[in-house]
Amino acid sequence: MFFTKFAGTQKDLEGDPAVDVTSGQARDRAGDGDPRAGVGTGPAADATGDDEDLAQLKALGFSSEFRRDMSPWANFSLGFTYLSPVVGIYTVFAFALATAGPPMIWSLLIVGAGQMLVALVFSEVVAQFPVAGGVYPWARRLWGRKWAWMTGWVYMFCLLALIADAAFGAGPYLAAMAGFRPTAYAKIYCALAVLAVATLINLTGTKILGYFAIFGFTAELIGALVVGVWLLVSHRAHGLGVLFHSFGAQGSHSFLYAFLAASLIGLYQFFGFEACGDVAEEVRNPGIQIPKAMRRTIYIGGAASTFVCLSLILSVTDFGAVIRGDDTNPISTVLTSAFGDVGSRVVLGIVLISFVSCALSLQAAASRLIFSYGRDGMILGSRLLARFDHKRHVPPYALLAAVVVPGVLIIGTIVSEHPLNKLVSFGTVGVYLGFQMVVLAALRARLKGWKPSGKYQLGRWGMVVNVAALAYGVAAIVNISWPRTPDAPWYDNWVVLLMAGLIIGFGLLYMAITRAHTKSDAPHADAVPEPI
Numbered sequence: 001m002f003f004t005k006f007a008g009t010q011k012d013l014e015g016d017p018a019v020d021v022t023s024g025q026a027r028d029r030a031g032d033g034d035p036r037a038g039v040g041t042g043p044a045a046d047a048t049g050d051d052e053d054l055a056q057l058k059a060l061g062f063s064s065e066f067r068r069d070m071s072p073w074a075n076f077s078l079g080f081t082y083l084s085p086v087v088g089i090y091t092v093f094a095f096a097l098a099t100a101g102p103p104m105i106w107s108l109l110i111v112g113a114g115q116m117l118v119a120l121v122f123s124e125v126v127a128q129f130p131v132a133g134g135v136y137p138w139a140r141r142l143w144g145r146k147w148a149w150m151t152g153w154v155y156m157f158c159l160l161a162l163i164a165d166a167a168f169g170a171g172p173y174l175a176a177m178a179g180f181r182p183t184a185y186a187k188i189y190c191a192l193a194v195l196a197v198a199t200l201i202n203l204t205g206t207k208i209l210g211y212f213a214i215f216g217f218t219a220e221l222i223g224a225l226v227v228g229v230w231l232l233v234s235h236r237a238h239g240l241g242v243l244f245h246s247f248g249a250q251g252s253h254s255f256l257y258a259f260l261a262a263s264l265i266g267l268y269q270f271f272g273f274e275a276c277g278d279v280a281e282e283v284r285n286p287g288i289q290i291p292k293a294m295r296r297t298i299y300i301g302g303a304a305s306t307f308v309c310l311s312l313i314l315s316v317t318d319f320g321a322v323i324r325g326d327d328t329n330p331i332s333t334v335l336t337s338a339f340g341d342v343g344s345r346v347v348l349g350i351v352l353i354s355f356v357s358c359a360l361s362l363q364a365a366a367s368r369l370i371f372s373y374g375r376d377g378m379i380l381g382s383r384l385l386a387r388f389d390h391k392r393h394v395p396p397y398a399l400l401a402a403v404v405v406p407g408v409l410i411i412g413t414i415v416s417e418h419p420l421n422k423l424v425s426f427g428t429v430g431v432y433l434g435f436q437m438v439v440l441a442a443l444r445a446r447l448k449g450w451k452p453s454g455k456y457q458l459g460r461w462g463m464v465v466n467v468a469a470l471a472y473g474v475a476a477i478v479n480i481s482w483p484r485t486p487d488a489p490w491y492d493n494w495v496v497l498l499m500a501g502l503i504i505g506f507g508l509l510y511m512a513i514t515r516a517h518t519k520s521d522a523p524h525a526d527a528v529p530e531p532i
Helices: 043-059 072-083 085-100 102-128 135-142 145-169 171-178 184-203 206-234 240-244 255-262 286-315 319-324 330-375 396-415 419-447 459-481 495-514
Strands: none
Touching: 072 206, 072 286, 072 330, 085 102, 085 145, 085 206, 085 255, 085 286, 085 319, 085 330, 102 135, 102 240, 102 255, 102 286, 102 419, 102 459, 135 145, 135 330, 135 419, 145 171, 145 184, 145 330, 145 396, 145 419, 145 495, 171 184, 171 330, 184 206, 184 330, 184 396, 206 286, 206 330, 240 286, 286 330, 330 396, 419 459, 419 495, 459 495
């Protein structure tokens, strides 16, 4: 099991943007400067931009029911709160510090660079295919129906697991803030309450979702900066030199072995940027705005995550106690020591906002993916899942699915030991599998002649970035799945691969029996030009 202590203890690569509202390969290089220039502002400009966005969707074979109410700032905030520096660091910090000591922080920089490569590949794809649902429609256009169906299937389940993870992870912080004991049942009740709040916000529609995403982003970023600065100024116990000292955390293993295990803190942190593309039909000028939002999510989210992690590491007074397992919750120890009982509860309130915002963003992304699946008739219950509430401009039944399944997972944690660890591990490997299925589809399409024709292009760097993104992603999947607890029961040692295998195996069986991938005549495999 990845989480259990193992035995023994840009620069922006932007190419020449091209204006193209079709899904084919024709590229309009009129030579009259940057197509973003002269867009203008105000109602007339908005109407022109909306017309262009609608024309692009029409050329892609869709007429959208969503309203383009999500501002570029809200789109970035959605990705940021999904990535959530506070949720990512606070959830995995104790495990990473106990496993490799303070040097585990360097994994944030390595993983951030690798995920930036993936984000650049996604940027080219979403600029050409700005369709709701993210990885599923992208894989459909790049490769075909079977590949897209399986990509969507894997990614859907990992998103549902991550929703449960975000809601469940909030339980201990809600209990600490309210002052009651975080028993197993109490954490389940808290998680269900967080899930209910996220659902109510999502049901209000795109505009309100955007407002809450901005609020969550602002609260989290300010909270992270204020708490981090206070810790560094008034409660720092170590100098920067500890970032190069493991304090024996690796035990009898090599430090590389320990560092790779502890790098889950980075692997779990750096996704969320794809959520910016999941709502592509709700953003104006998505071919320009969504690639920007994706990159900003990694720049700003990564910097905030690293700062949060740094401030916590330098404020832990006894690394040995954490490594030995005497202090299993070093964050709580640090916050109580630095802020006192009342102050720490205020900080925990900000942390709780971060968890709710993260669950909210995950649920929005999952519901759009499920809606996209249903709109193409690709899954049982498609008629319901494809229904759209024109008053609130949300897909209510797809949203309901993104409530029921995580709710069942949360309730099911009562029969599991270390349930949060299992949810995090499976959710993370599922994300990476879904990502790399798109990255592989993009590479295959390039080799067959695909030339990205959206408003964002990598140009001559496209193939290099694509290959590097695939190599990084495969290495990350191997690292997450690698069994590291030889003394644990076999099913616990292989739990990540077992869960992933069950989802993929059941998906293949379902697809073979129902022929679900054939039930839609929506466009597919049209990224590669037809041979003349």
